[in-house]
Amino acid sequence: MSKSSEISGFYKLSPKERLAIVKDFAGLTDEEAALLEHQSALPLDLADHMVENVIGVFPEPLGIGVNFLINGKDYLIPMATEEPSVIAAASYAAKMVREGGGFKTKSSAPVMIGQIQVVKLPDPEYAKNQVLSRRVNIMKKANDQDPTLVSLGGGVIDLGTKIIETSMGQMLIVELFVDCRDAMGANAVNTMVEAVAPFIEEITGGKVYLRIISNLATRRLARATCTVPKEAVGGEEIVNGIAYASAFAQADPFRAATHNKGALNGIIAVILATGNDHRAIEAGAHGFAAFHHPYTSLSSWKKNPKGDLDGVIELPMAVGLVGGAVKTHPIAKIAMKILNVKSANEFAEVLAAVGLAQNLGALRALVSEGIQRGHMSLHARNIAINAGAKDKMIDLVAEQMIKEKRVRVDRAKEILEELSKNQQ
Numbered sequence: 295m296s297k298s299s300e301i302s303g304f305y306k307l308s309p310k311e312r313l314a315i316v317k318d319f320a321g322l323t324d325e326e327a328a329l330l331e332h333q334s335a336l337p338l339d340l341a342d343h344m345v346e347n348v349i350g351v352f353p354e355p356l357g358i359g360v361n362f363l364i365n366g367k368d369y370l371i372p373m374a375t376e377e378p379s380v381i382a383a384a385s386y387a388a389k390m391v392r393e394g395g396g397f398k399t400k401s402s403a404p405v406m407i408g409q410i411q412v413v414k415l416p417d418p419e420y421a422k423n424q425v426l427s428r429r430v431n432i433m434k435k436a437n438d439q440d441p442t443l444v445s446l447g448g449g450v451i452d453l454g455t456k457i458i459e460t461s462m463g464q465m466l467i468v469e470l471f472v473d474c475r476d477a478m479g480a481n482a483v484n485t486m487v488e489a490v491a492p493f494i495e496e497i498t499g500g501k502v503y504l505r506i507i508s509n510l511a512t513r514r515l516a517r518a519t520c521t522v523p524k525e526a527v528g529g530e531e532i533v534n535g536i537a538y539a540s541a542f543a544q545a546d547p548f549r550a551a552t553h554n555k556g557a558l559n560g561i562i563a564v565i566l567a568t569g570n571d572h573r574a575i576e577a578g579a580h581g582f583a584a585f586h587h588p589y590t591s592l593s594s595w596k597k598n599p600k601g602d603l604d605g606v607i608e609l610p611m612a613v614g615l616v617g618g619a620v621k622t623h624p625i626a627k628i629a630m631k632i633l634n635v636k637s638a639n640e641f642a643e644v645l646a647a648v649g650l651a652q653n654l655g656a657l658r659a660l661v662s663e664g665i666q667r668g669h670m671s672l673h674a675r676n677i678a679i680n681a682g683a684k685d686k687m688i689d690l691v692a693e694q695m696i697k698e699k700r701v702r703v704d705r706a707k708e709i710l711e712e713l714s715k716n717q718q
């Protein structure tokens with residue numbers, strides 16, 4: 295008989311009780327269940343307060359990107375990722391960039407956009423004017439929701455309106471522009487737009503449905519640039535290759551998606567390690583890549599008159615030092631301490647630099663030996679672990695598979711058996 299996933303009151307159970315249900319449902323072994331329950335740096339009862347229906351915690355490798363010099367300051371970059379080569383590639387690229395003086399970065403004020411959707415308007419123009427004529431009043435109502443943010447110099451700084459054409463007719467979209475200071479801002483912004491919505495309904499005579507932050511944070515951009523000496527990147531041919539790769543990504547959305555994924559490999563690893571909202575960053579990045587034009591690359595690389603490589607990346611970066619898991623997750627707190635950034639702006643700029651480094655690392659490999667060589671040794675170690683290798687055997691099995699150019703679980707098992715026999 296198939297088991298049902300409809301479990302009434304699941305949320306009311308303790309993590310242990312939930313795990314027992316899941317264990318039964320999924321046929322987990324005692325060992326697997328014990329692994330899920332394992333008390334890690336994120337204790338189960340804290341995890342249980344962070345999200346719903348908790349049964350365990352999910353650890354990821356946490357590594358450190360080294361060599362980062364950004365605006366003359368040295369950083370160690372905490373990166374959580376399951377993907378081999380990401381941390382090594384970022385560190386290698388940061389070293390190349392360092393030889394050209396490091397990254398230079400900039401960012402705009404930490405302003406997020408909150409949207410209020412007004413529909414069923416007999417006269418959208420009239421409604422728009424009603425909103426605009428009460429602009430100050432609406433902004434005040436919104437700011438009253440968050441006196442702390444206002445006392446820190448943040449809060450609503452402006453209000454905008456737009457009438458859009460949709461498949462369900464014209465809609466008035468009211469936008470609040472909120473300076474979120476050192477917060478990512480979703481909570482502050484969502485509270486504000488929810489609070490002013492009834493007043494907007496009242497003055498427009500329309501119906502408000504959505505009241506929510508936009509992740510396309512075009513007013514909260516971070517930018518990083520660098521110049522990599524041609525000798526550092528591997529010579530003229532590599533510089534040319536990277537410039538061609540960049541032109542390809544600018545012109546072709548299919549390539550741009552992968553190009554941007556490469557930059558996000560680094561950015562998201564830091565976002566994960568620091569307990570920030572990685573979906574918000576990814577949504578913002580891809581939204582921005584398609585803003586005003588067909589989807590394109592977030593970074594670009596050009597050969598400069600000296601024959602060196604100039605790189606630039608710009609993207610929305612809605613990150614915070616306060617709120618969410620940043621201040622609750624024990625490892626995120628340590629990661630933030632390692633990162634040692636003093637403001638959300640500095641954090642955003644470091645992330646842009648990490649994205650540019652990661653992108654450079656990927657492109658350098660792609661235009662020369664390809665990414666498989668770099669991936670292979672770590673991939674081979676994963677395969678060796680998969681085949682049951684432990685401790686010293688992991689490297690021995692991996693090396694043998696690479697030598698034979700046969701990186702497969704079946705071969706790993708054979709090698710493991712041979713090596714184990716020889717050791718007896």
Ligand code: MEV
Binds near residue numbers: 377553555559657
């Ligand atoms: C792999 O995770 C990322 C790359 O595909 C990025 C790129 O192609 O630029 C190597």
